[in-house]
Amino acid sequence: MAKAASSLTFSTSLPKLCRPFSISITQPPQVSLNSKKLSCSISSAFKISRRTVTTTKASSMASSGITTVDQNNRKVVEVFVTEEELAVSLAKYTADLSDKFAKERGSFTVVVSGGSLIKSLRKLVEAPYVDSIDWSKWHVFWVDERVVPKDHPDSNYKLAFDGFLSKVPIPSGNVYAINDALSAEGAADDYETCLKHLVHTGVINKSSVSGFPKFDLMLVGMGPDGHVASLFPGHPLLKENQKWVTHITDSPKPPPGRITFTFPVINSSSYIALVVCGAGKASVVQTALRKSQNSDVFPVQMVSPEGELKWFLDKDAASKL
Numbered sequence: 677m678a679k680a681a682s683s684l685t686f687s688t689s690l691p692k693l694c695r696p697f698s699i700s701i702t703q704p705p706q707v708s709l710n711s712k713k714l715s716c717s718i719s720s721a722f723k724i725s726r727r728t729v730t731t732t733k734a735s736s737m738a739s740s741g742i743t744t745v746d747q748n749n750r751k752v753v754e755v756f757v758t759e760e761e762l763a764v765s766l767a768k769y770t771a772d773l774s775d776k777f778a779k780e781r782g783s784f785t786v787v788v789s790g791g792s793l794i795k796s797l798r799k800l801v802e803a804p805y806v807d808s809i810d811w812s813k814w815h816v817f818w819v820d821e822r823v824v825p826k827d828h829p830d831s832n833y834k835l836a837f838d839g840f841l842s843k844v845p846i847p848s849g850n851v852y853a854i855n856d857a858l859s860a861e862g863a864a865d866d867y868e869t870c871l872k873h874l875v876h877t878g879v880i881n882k883s884s885v886s887g888f889p890k891f892d893l894m895l896v897g898m899g900p901d902g903h904v905a906s907l908f909p910g911h912p913l914l915k916e917n918q919k920w921v922t923h924i925t926d927s928p929k930p931p932p933g934r935i936t937f938t939f940p941v942i943n944s945s946s947y948i949a950l951v952v953c954g955a956g957k958a959s960v961v962q963t964a965l966r967k968s969q970n971s972d973v974f975p976v977q978m979v980s981p982e983g984e985l986k987w988f989l990d991k992d993a994a995s996k997l
């Protein structure tokens with residue numbers, strides 16, 4: 677097992693077609709200076725699959741340990757040499773879940789963020805997925821939206837429509853954009869009312885654990901400051917625990933007016949894919965996946981779904997692990 681742990685590494689001279697490796701974290705490793713104990717602890721904490729990347733830096737990741745993991749949750753970290761490979765894997769992951777939920781419950785509720793995530797979904801609109809996915813089962817929501825007209829360049833709806841939704845046959849009635857004629861507060865209330873209706877009619881599941889809506893899959897990005905959705909570091913909205921959808925008028929990332937799902941909704945999800953690329957996010961990724969204290973510094977560290985959390989990282993975002 678010590679050999680396996682020492683293979684968890686990154687290199688700038690990786691073979692071009694090398695496959696990603698996955699780390700399934702089932703329990704936090706015990707970090708110890710005793711090398712024998714450390715090796716045993718790490719082996720019990722990580723399940724390594726598709727291991728093809730072998731250099732020296734991984735042992736430093738392993739020896740620091742990952743201590744942010746909730747023992748009851750399943751967290752997977754997957755690192756890709758290129759964003760292109762990440763996009764391929766993300767498409768397969770999404771398509772597999774689409775198939776699973778379409779078969780199991782006759783619909784697939786998918787939540788997307790804005791930002792670079794939409795570009796990372798591009799493989800879904802290509803073969804084989806564009807033809808094999810049952811798009812009629814999809815119901816699409818936004819984890820956050822900027823309160824601007826739907827044809828505005830800042831609109832997350834427009835971003836997703838142009839890059840993704842316009843290229844697949846999802847019924848237009850299954851795409852839940854905000855009412856852009858309302859204020860931020862009004863749009864948030866309206867969106868929550870819409871979600872309540874869809875929970876009532878069974879399109880969206882309800883968590884028996886939290887009582888909040890339980891989406892099948894959330895595909896979300898993370899900002900360089902560690903924000904997810906429109907939940908920003910230090911903002912009081914991080915603590916919202918009643919509302920399903922809330923609003924912000926002082927977003928530090930423009931535009932200032934937005935609506936956002938709250939953490940209880942995000943964390944009721946069955947699956948969350950956190951898609952993070954670029955060296956500018958490496959420090960936050962490092963803190964989120966290697967922190968040794970219990971305090972949550974970044975909003976992304978509050979992402980802890982009932983189901984599976986999977987990090988999709990490119991090698992730049994993972995460069996400090």
Ligand SMILES: O=C(O)[C@H](O)[C@@H](O)[C@H](O)[C@H](O)COP(=O)(O)O
Pocket residue numbers: 789790791792793820821822832896897898899900903904905906929
């Ligand atoms: O509307 C938004 O601003 C987004 O939903 C936001 O949460 C985004 O996902 C992150 O800021 C990451 O964006 P990038 O991937 O472009 O850095």
